[in-house]
Amino acid sequence: MNIYDVIIVGAGPGGSMAAKTAADLGLKTIFFERGRKPGEKNSSGSGLGPRIWKDFPSLMKELTPEKCPSMRAGSAARNYFVNQEGIVAGYVMARPTESVSYEPAKSWITMNCYRSEFDPWIAEFAIDAGAELKTSTLITNLLKKDGKVCGVIDEHNNKYQAPIVIGADGVVSMVAKQSGLRTKWAQDQITVVPQYDFQASPEKIDDIMGDETLAVWWSAIFPASYQVFFHDGFHQGLGNWLNKWDKNPLYYLNRVINLKYYQRLLRILNAKPRELQSHLLPWLKYPYNTHTDGIILVGDAGGFPCPLEAEGIYSAMVTGKFAAEVAAEAITSEDFSKNFLSKYDEAWKNTSIGEDFETGEELYNIWKALPFSPQETMSWFVPMFMEAMGGIYDWSQPHAKRVRQIASQIKSYMPQALPFIMKYVIPLLAKIFEEDIDKMMDPQKLMSALPKLMDLIPKKKKPRREDK
Amino acid sequence: MKLNGLTKHIPGTVDFIFIDQSKCNRCGQCILVCVVNLWRKTNNIISFSEDYKEKCLECGACYQVCEADAIDFHYPSGGTGVIFEKG
Numbered sequence: 001m002n003i004y005d006v007i008i009v010g011a012g013p014g015g016s017m018a019a020k021t022a023a024d025l026g027l028k029t030i031f032f033e034r035g036r037k038p039g040e041k042n043s044s045g046s047g048l049g050p051r052i053w054k055d056f057p058s059l060m061k062e063l064t065p066e067k068c069p070s071m072r073a074g075s076a077a078r079n080y081f082v083n084q085e086g087i088v089a090g091y092v093m094a095r096p097t098e099s100v101s102y103e104p105a106k107s108w109i110t111m112n113c114y115r116s117e118f119d120p121w122i123a124e125f126a127i128d129a130g131a132e133l134k135t136s137t138l139i140t141n142l143l144k145k146d147g148k149v150c151g152v153i154d155e156h157n158n159k160y161q162a163p164i165v166i167g168a169d170g171v172v173s174m175v176a177k178q179s180g181l182r183t184k185w186a187q188d189q190i191t192v193v194p195q196y197d198f199q200a201s202p203e204k205i206d207d208i209m210g211d212e213t214l215a216v217w218w219s220a221i222f223p224a225s226y227q228v229f230f231h232d233g234f235h236q237g238l239g240n241w242l243n244k245w246d247k248n249p250l251y252y253l254n255r256v257i258n259l260k261y262y263q264r265l266l267r268i269l270n271a272k273p274r275e276l277q278s279h280l281l282p283w284l285k286y287p288y289n290t291h292t293d294g295i296i297l298v299g300d301a302g303g304f305p306c307p308l309e310a311e312g313i314y315s316a317m318v319t320g321k322f323a324a325e326v327a328a329e330a331i332t333s334e335d336f337s338k339n340f341l342s343k344y345d346e347a348w349k350n351t352s353i354g355e356d357f358e359t360g361e362e363l364y365n366i367w368k369a370l371p372f373s374p375q376e377t378m379s380w381f382v383p384m385f386m387e388a389m390g391g392i393y394d395w396s397q398p399h400a401k402r403v404r405q406i407a408s409q410i411k412s413y414m415p416q417a418l419p420f421i422m423k424y425v426i427p428l429l430a431k432i433f434e435e436d437i438d439k440m441m442d443p444q445k446l447m448s449a450l451p452k453l454m455d456l457i458p459k460k461k462k463p464r465r466e467d468k
Numbered sequence: 469m470k471l472n473g474l475t476k477h478i479p480g481t482v483d484f485i486f487i488d489q490s491k492c493n494r495c496g497q498c499i500l501v502c503v504v505n506l507w508r509k510t511n512n513i514i515s516f517s518e519d520y521k522e523k524c525l526e527c528g529a530c531y532q533v534c535e536a537d538a539i540d541f542h543y544p545s546g547g548t549g550v551i552f553e554k555g
Contacts, residue, residue, distance in 0.1 A: 034546045041526065041543075043555030070554075115555045136547030155482075155545055172528040174542070184532055192529040194503045196469070197554040233554060242501060242533050250503045257469055275554045276474040278503040278527040 007162040011038040014299030014316030015168030019126035021324035029131040039119025043277030047110040068117040070230040074213020082219035088261040089386040142178040149294035171280040173301035181289040187243035195237030197275040220379040222252040224371030285361040291341040296323040307360035322347040362428035384413040479521040480548030491538035498530040
């Protein structure tokens with residue numbers, strides 16, 4: 001029998017952080033990876049945000065291009081707006097703005113790095129700290145004694161014993177299932193995300209994209225699609241909740257690829273498709289059932305990706321670290337009860353992730369209703385936004401007439417826009433600013449005032465002197 | 469886009485997708501969400517490709533989407549299955 005203090009199922013960023021933390025705390029630690037090496041089973045957008053550097057500075061300063069050659073950092077993001085006709089109606093490039101308060105984030109927004117490099121890199125820290133990594137090993141069940149979890153069993157019936165098991169085994173978590181914490185996700189808690197990787201030369205990427213590192217394609221004909229640039233390639237992917245698809249997810253991803261504009265981008269980048277990937281991604285309003293007797297779930301297994309845009313690596317690392325710290329306390333106290341392990345919830349709730357989930361429901365709702373509802377919402381949002389952004393670039397009329405035309409056009413979207421603002425934007429703002437909705441803005445007043453404001457804009461030009 | 473050559477596998481020998489026909493309600497959601505089109509409906513029976521071990525991306529969407537609980541999925545044997553080199 002193999003006996004340990006703590007067992008971690010999974011060697012992604014969450015499992016490796018848990019293993020590193022546990023080993024640093026002097027625990028006899030083992031972590032398991034079903035792939036031949038960490039990261040070879042993982043696909044994701046793979047953007048690492050500045051929060052990771054903020055929270056794990058000594059670790060992240062070790063991340064260098066020598067270790068992870070695919071690294072590419074950048075300081076700008078591009079937003080494309082694709083209308084119902086499949087035309088890029090406009091785009092906005094954005095750099096960190098004046099209100100950014102974390103100094104390093106003033107010069108870069110994300111560091112992108114393939115999981116096949118990042119995951120083995122982070123696992124090395126756990127190994128260096130003394131944790132034992134077992135690769136090519138599929139854990140198939142929990143080991144139980146008198147109904148209590150006391151370890152895990154692999155597919156060859158090898159048994160590993162420990163009083164506490166950390167489930168870092170991703171979205172389809174065996175640990176969550178076998179511990180009774182969750183059989184399946186509900187359809188509106190889980191997204192499927194197909195993704196292409198394209199190969200392109202670093203010189204082309206630098207020439208054409210400059211220091212842009214990320215693009216989001218907001219669209220009326222597919223759910224919002226992300227583009228993430230690496231040293232010698234890029235990802236193009238999209239997702240939506242499982243109950244939101246009316247056609248195959250790849251059909252919608254191919255709609256992005258087949259945009260005339262996108263095809264031009266592929267041509268000038270001389271980009272070639274290199275890999276097709278797909279993964280599930282939990283996307284919740286709030287994590288639940290994160291632990292039980294002898295079990296803690298971290299990262300995707302616990303449903304921790306960000307409720308707004310589903311950043312998952314950071315939340316996996318943070319929850320992995322706290323899970324190991326709580327496991328160490330449980331070992332010291334010899335108490336592995338669900339009640340004792342609730343310290344884990346207290347810990348993550350008190351972090352940046354906990355703060356994101358305080359507005360989780362509102363963030364989730366607005367994302368679901370806007371970029372993930374292309375036909376219902378983006379079909380009016382894109383032309384409305386572009387009317388405001390680009391309407392003035394028409395020299396066929398006197399400028400004043402153009403302004404009236406633009407205003408009138410924007411006004412025509414109000415029957416859709418106002419209910420949207422009331423239902424999704426106001427509740428979010430109220431939560432963010434910790435204000436009662438009524439106090440902040442009387443919805444009825446707003447509903448009646450906005451159209452009136454729009455009415456102030458004259459429908460017809462005032463008669464000119466010579467017209468009288 | 470042609471998908472040939474865009475995925476890499478080390479096919480294992482142990483099965484990891486199962487369908488229980490007595491539970492299946494033929495809703496076809498598995499066909500809808502599978503990115504690599506492993507699922508099909510013939511004569512009102514839902515089935516999946518025999519060569520799925522060389523094609524499955526192991527996302528688990530078929531398993532998650534099945535509200536009849538007819539599909540069982542677990543990850544393939546350690547060291548086998550799909551390989552993402554640029555994931």
